[in-house]
Amino acid sequence: MSAVADRGARTDVAPRTDGRRSGGRADKVVGGASQAVLVVWTVLVLAPLLWTLMSSFKTTQEIFASPFALPSSLHVENYVNAWTLAGIGRYFLNSVLVVAGALALTMLLGSMSAYVLARFAFPGRGAVRTLVVAGLTFPVFLAVVPLFFILQQASLLNTLPGLVLAYTAYAYPFTVFFLLSFFEDLPGEVAEAASIDGASEWRTFFQVMLPMARPGMAAVAILNFVGLWNQFLLPVVLNSDQENYVLTQGMASFASQAGYSVDFGALFAGAVTTIVPVLVVYLVFQRRLQGSVAQGSVK
Amino acid sequence: MVVFLGLPFAFYVVMVLYPFTQATYYSLTAWTGFSAEQPFVGLGNYARLAGDARFLTALGNSLTLLVVVPALVMVASFALACLLTFGGSTAGSVKGLRGTAFYRVVSFFPYVVPAIVIGIIWAQVYDPSGGLLNGVLTGVGLDRFTDFPWLGDVDTAMAATIAVIVWAFVGFYMVLFVASIQGIDPELFEAARLDGAGRVRSALSIALPGIAGSVRTAYVYMGILALDAFVYLQALNPNGGPDSSTLVVTQQIFSTAFSQGQFGLACAMGVVLAVVTLLFVGAVFGVARLLGVRGGARA
Amino acid sequence: MSPLESSRTPLQRRAFLKAVTAGAVVTPFGLSLASCAASGSGPDTGGGGGGGATGEVSDANPFGVAAGTTVEAVVFDGGYGTDYASFAAAIVQEQLDDVTVDVVGSTQIAQQMQPRFVGGTPPDLLDNNGANAIGLSTIAAQLEDLTEVVQAPNTEGTTIADTLYPNVLGVGMYDGKLAALNYVLTVYALWYSESLFEENGWTAPQTWDEALALGAAAQEQGKYLFTWGREAASYYLTMALDSAIKEGGDDVRLQMANLQPDAWSGEAITGVLAAMEQVVSRGYMRPGGAGTQFTQAQAQWSQAQEALLYPSGSWIENEMADATAEGFQMTGAPTPTVTSGSALPYAAINNTPNEPFVVPSQGQNPAGGKEVLRVMLSPETATEFARTKLASTIVAGTIPDDAFGSSALAAQVAMLDAAGTDTFNYNFVQTYGMTQEVNGLWNSFLSGDSDAATLAQGMQAMFDRIREDDSVVKVEVS
Missing domain, CATH: 3.40.190.10 (Periplasmic binding protein-like II)
Structure with a gap:
């Protein structure tokens, strides 16, 4: 942890020139105030989440009775209810498969397109860019009827691959849009040098340009992951087979049922169940993530 | 280039642009959304929207979100990012506050919580009698907040809603900006400090221009999100809030399309929303260009 | 599954x-x-x-x-x-x-x-x-x-x-065709705890004056007459309509269901809203409802017992089963009338069936x-x-005398028996997708932010707009 902390805390390669001391006392006050701001912020972030965690172990009666009272005992049955009633396990697996597939495909297609749009001039480039941005602007739920028939025609309705394609298509404009500026910023000389060396377009892209755009790719991948993980309307319409439900669908139908039977304990437990795995993945990878972002940035 | 841009773009056209084009056509019809007849009404739907008080209220609220949410998120996340990167003691090398890594990890937490779950959690936090917020406020002696309906009072519903969206995104952009600031040559900070610049001046004259590209992209993304905001609003105030004070365009589109059976009219609202979004994106890029911002994460 | x-x-x-x-x-x-x-x-x-x-x-x-x-x-x-x-x-x-x-x-x-x-x-x-x-x-x-x-x-x-049961098919009629069959019989009533009422010697109010008196009695004990939740403010519309229909007769129902131009200025509905305005202004509504999730509001009534009465459909017992106080003995009574000389008897009841x-x-x-x-x-x-489900379908005679041990279901059967053919129903709120707007207007009214006149104007304006909108398919109710 400490190595990471150091990397985060200090802008790397700090020169050893001694900074001018700008008034020790005032400096301490400002530092203290800053520290206080961050502590308050941390409390604001954590309080609702910890409260949710605590509530997930209470019975519905206890939740209604008092917001702060600790659970009388750990009502683990909330988790059992959420798990069995909502079938969260299966939906979770479906979500992982769909999101992983769509994320890989989106990043591949999006980065290739952004690369071309950023670095090559060709007639119609402006129009293509505008059309890409246009895709970001329309409410998805007005488009799902035609989309339904497109997937039906391709025999991909109610299948996970169909969902992967739909997810990819709707994440594509954002990905291209976001990556464009990263590719625009990359030094052109490197690519030129590579092509003079006789590297093919493919090799230039995958072995030279893509690694250089890694910080941007990391940021977009994180944004996309959450966007895809939260995707709700597309699966509702395009994936009505309960076997293939993804987590958001499962949660919605569960929230609806839990709301009707007023099982708030299970509702909170279900919420925690959807958060924790993602949080764990983040905590495991965040060092690498931060590392790659920082490393990319320093170049 | 065909493989890099042509194929992905064709795929995007089929899956995204084509359905949107269809929806645009629907906006010229009086289609109910469920029948086969689509009586053509020309621009009739648009004329109706111009005199539709409820739609105009929703549009006004959406524009409020568009103006306020990205601004708050950007300012807060930039300020926090500055504290973490060079807000620390001015003695020695430029560095952030102690515990940077911890704050950065914690701030990211809300981002891994699905939007629907964020809505569910905060609806509970705001509950007048059993919620965390009033529990804390009355706990410290502010008795006038006993049973105060944060989401049910015209004066506070919108602010409370905005707070939730800001809560959900500040951490992520903070992490993003931290990475970008770390990409700035540290010698610039050292030099500024030798010139006697304080933290605020360093932030405004070095950090901000240094990451302007990131801010621009983030601003666009937050703006688009604020114009949608559907999931949050449905969870917090599915009826559009007291006196429709939190009714947004996407909610109005949704109920017009599905419970009122006026899909054509809903599509017209969608087109209006798309135009607003495009104007917004254009405006952000225009302003950025005037300010001399170019490229992505790094200047 | x-x-x-x-x-x-x-x-x-x-x-x-x-x-x-x-x-x-x-x-x-x-x-x-x-x-x-x-x-x-x-x-x-x-x-x-x-x-x-x-x-x-x-x-x-x-x-x-x-x-x-x-x-x-x-x-x-x-x-x-x-x-x-x-x-x-x-x-x-x-x-x-x-x-x-x-x-x-x-x-x-x-x-x-x-x-x-x-x-x-x-x-x-x-x-x-x-x-x-x-x-x-x-x-x-x-x-x-x-x-x-x-x-x-x-x-x-x-x-x-x-x-x-009599009179349960009407709401499924569209242009003379039985397009929808609503399967679950629903009785709209005022629900309360029999044990709590017995303990205090209270009875269910039969007129709005009695309701106000009960509100005063509740206030003495630090309780409220009613509570509400933001998504279910429309339940109070149902209560008001039921009361007005009982007071003024079937004409009131037809005026409302057909979105008539003067529906909200009739004597019956005006009387009901004036009484409800009193309920609000005297502080008999539990505060905070406009910001409270509806099942949580319902728990304030069924579990914490901070409020005496809750107007709802008969699904309420099943819905709140996990959040009802021990020994609550949930039971129901018909909606109060404005005067004792109402057009329909006090026992008349709204039995609009559900699940189309x-x-x-x-x-x-x-x-x-x-x-x-x-x-x-x-x-x-x-x-x-x-x-x-402890709820009746529209098929009569499926519930034994012990009502499967459910006091609320027994009350439901008793109310239906007492009403006989004095039952009525309507569902224009769902038909025209009004729920969202209705909740907005009623939340303001129940919080005390608007008064009876403003509420009636708002409801009438919504009626007028929908009635005059040619693109909305109308259902003629008779």
Whole structure:
């Protein structure tokens, strides 16, 4: 942890020139105030989440009775209810498969397109860019009827691959849009040098340009992951087979049922169940993530 | 280039642009959304929207979100990012506050919580009698907040809603900006400090221009999100809030399309929303260009 | 959930083939504007629907469901779940050779069904309910007339119409056609704790003056008369309408349901709103409702007992089962009237049934959809429903004297018996998709932010707007 902390805390390669001391006392006050701001912020972030965690172990009666009272005992049955009633396990697996597939495909297609749009001039480039941005602007739920028939025609309705394609298509404009500026910023000389060396377009892209755009790719991948993980309307319409439900669908139908039977304990437990795995993945990878972002940035 | 841009773009056209084009056509019809007849009404739907008080209220609220949410998120996340990167003691090398890594990890937490779950959690936090917020406020002696309906009072519903969206995104952009600031040559900070610049001046004259590209992209993304905001609003105030004070365009589109059976009219609202979004994106890029911002994460 | 749900793939494939032959499928590359997804198929051009192959008609199979066919029933997976439909499905499969019934649960009815209605491949039976239901008037023209079902004999040979509670089919009528069959009988009443009332010597208020007196008594004990939740502010509209209809008679109901220009300035409704304004201004409403999730508000009444009365449909007992105080003894009483000389007796009650089941004409197997509905309306399934859900279907006489030990269900039966034929119903709020706007107006009123006059004006303005909007399909109520 400490190595990471150091990397985060200090802008790397700090020169050893001694900074001018700008008034020790005032400096301490400002530092203290800053520290206080961050502590308050941390409390604001954590309080609702910890409260949710605590509530997930209470019975519905206890939740209604008092917001702060600790659970009388750990009502683990909330988790059992959420798990069995909502079938969260299966939906979770479906979500992982769909999101992983769509994320890989989106990043591949999006980065290739952004690369071309950023670095090559060709007639119609402006129009293509505008059309890409246009895709970001329309409410998805007005488009799902035609989309339904497109997937039906391709025999991909109610299948996970169909969902992967739909997810990819709707994440594509954002990905291209976001990556464009990263590719625009990359030094052109490197690519030129590579092509003079006789590297093919493919090799230039995958072995030279893509690694250089890694910080941007990391940021977009994180944004996309959450966007895809939260995707709700597309699966509702395009994936009505309960076997293939993804987590958001499962949660919605569960929230609806839990709301009707007023099982708030299970509702909170279900919420925690959807958060924790993602949080764990983040905590495991965040060092690498931060590392790659920082490393990319320093170049 | 065909493989890099042509194929992905064709795929995007089929899956995204084509359905949107269809929806645009629907906006010229009086289609109910469920029948086969689509009586053509020309621009009739648009004329109706111009005199539709409820739609105009929703549009006004959406524009409020568009103006306020990205601004708050950007300012807060930039300020926090500055504290973490060079807000620390001015003695020695430029560095952030102690515990940077911890704050950065914690701030990211809300981002891994699905939007629907964020809505569910905060609806509970705001509950007048059993919620965390009033529990804390009355706990410290502010008795006038006993049973105060944060989401049910015209004066506070919108602010409370905005707070939730800001809560959900500040951490992520903070992490993003931290990475970008770390990409700035540290010698610039050292030099500024030798010139006697304080933290605020360093932030405004070095950090901000240094990451302007990131801010621009983030601003666009937050703006688009604020114009949608559907999931949050449905969870917090599915009826559009007291006196429709939190009714947004996407909610109005949704109920017009599905419970009122006026899909054509809903599509017209969608087109209006798309135009607003495009104007917004254009405006952000225009302003950025005037300010001399170019490229992505790094200047 | 059950094995019944697992065999949907062949159906999808069939739907796909049908869509291809019907020309319903768009060509993605043909970007011409007019080639919209919906234009290819419809009631006239779309093949397949309208009954498909019919089997032999007999007493055991009055609609002639063909052997070897599949019936797809999409059931709203809400408060009552889907198991009662599966129960009926199993009986159908037992009685008819080689017929398969798939029961599929859904909470996103409109979103999932929309492309299927457009493409001409809707399910054979649909329970169109919940927050995401389709506005019924929108699809009424594409639905079968279910008169055939209520005129058929049930599984024991009695004509179904003769077994139903009085006056329960009206809300399913659209343009003279029984387009929807609302399965669950709902009694709208004031619910309260019998034990709490007995302890304090209180009785349920029969007029608004008595209600105000009860409010004062509640206040003395630090309690409130009513509580409400933001998504369910519309329950207070129902209470106000019921009270006004009882006070002023059936004309009031017709004025409201037909969105008449002066509906909200009548004497009866004005009297009710004036009384409710008093309830609000004297502080008898538990504060904070406009920001409270509705089930949590209901728990303030059923568990914390901070409020005495709650106006709701009879689903309330089932809904709050996990959040009701020990020994609560939930019971109900009719809505109060304005004066003791009301047009309808105090015992008159709103019994608008719920859970509208429809049979789309375009389905593969409408006869199968009707058959499932017929079995659901037969004593075996109706009794099973009452026993497991503690709620009555529209089939009368399925509830034993002990009401399965449920005080609320017993009260429901007692209220229905007392009302006799003095029952009425309406559902224009759902028909015209008004719920969202109604909740906005009523939340303001119940919080004290607006007064009776403002509320009446707002409701009337909404009525006028919808009535004069030609693009909204109207349902004439008589």
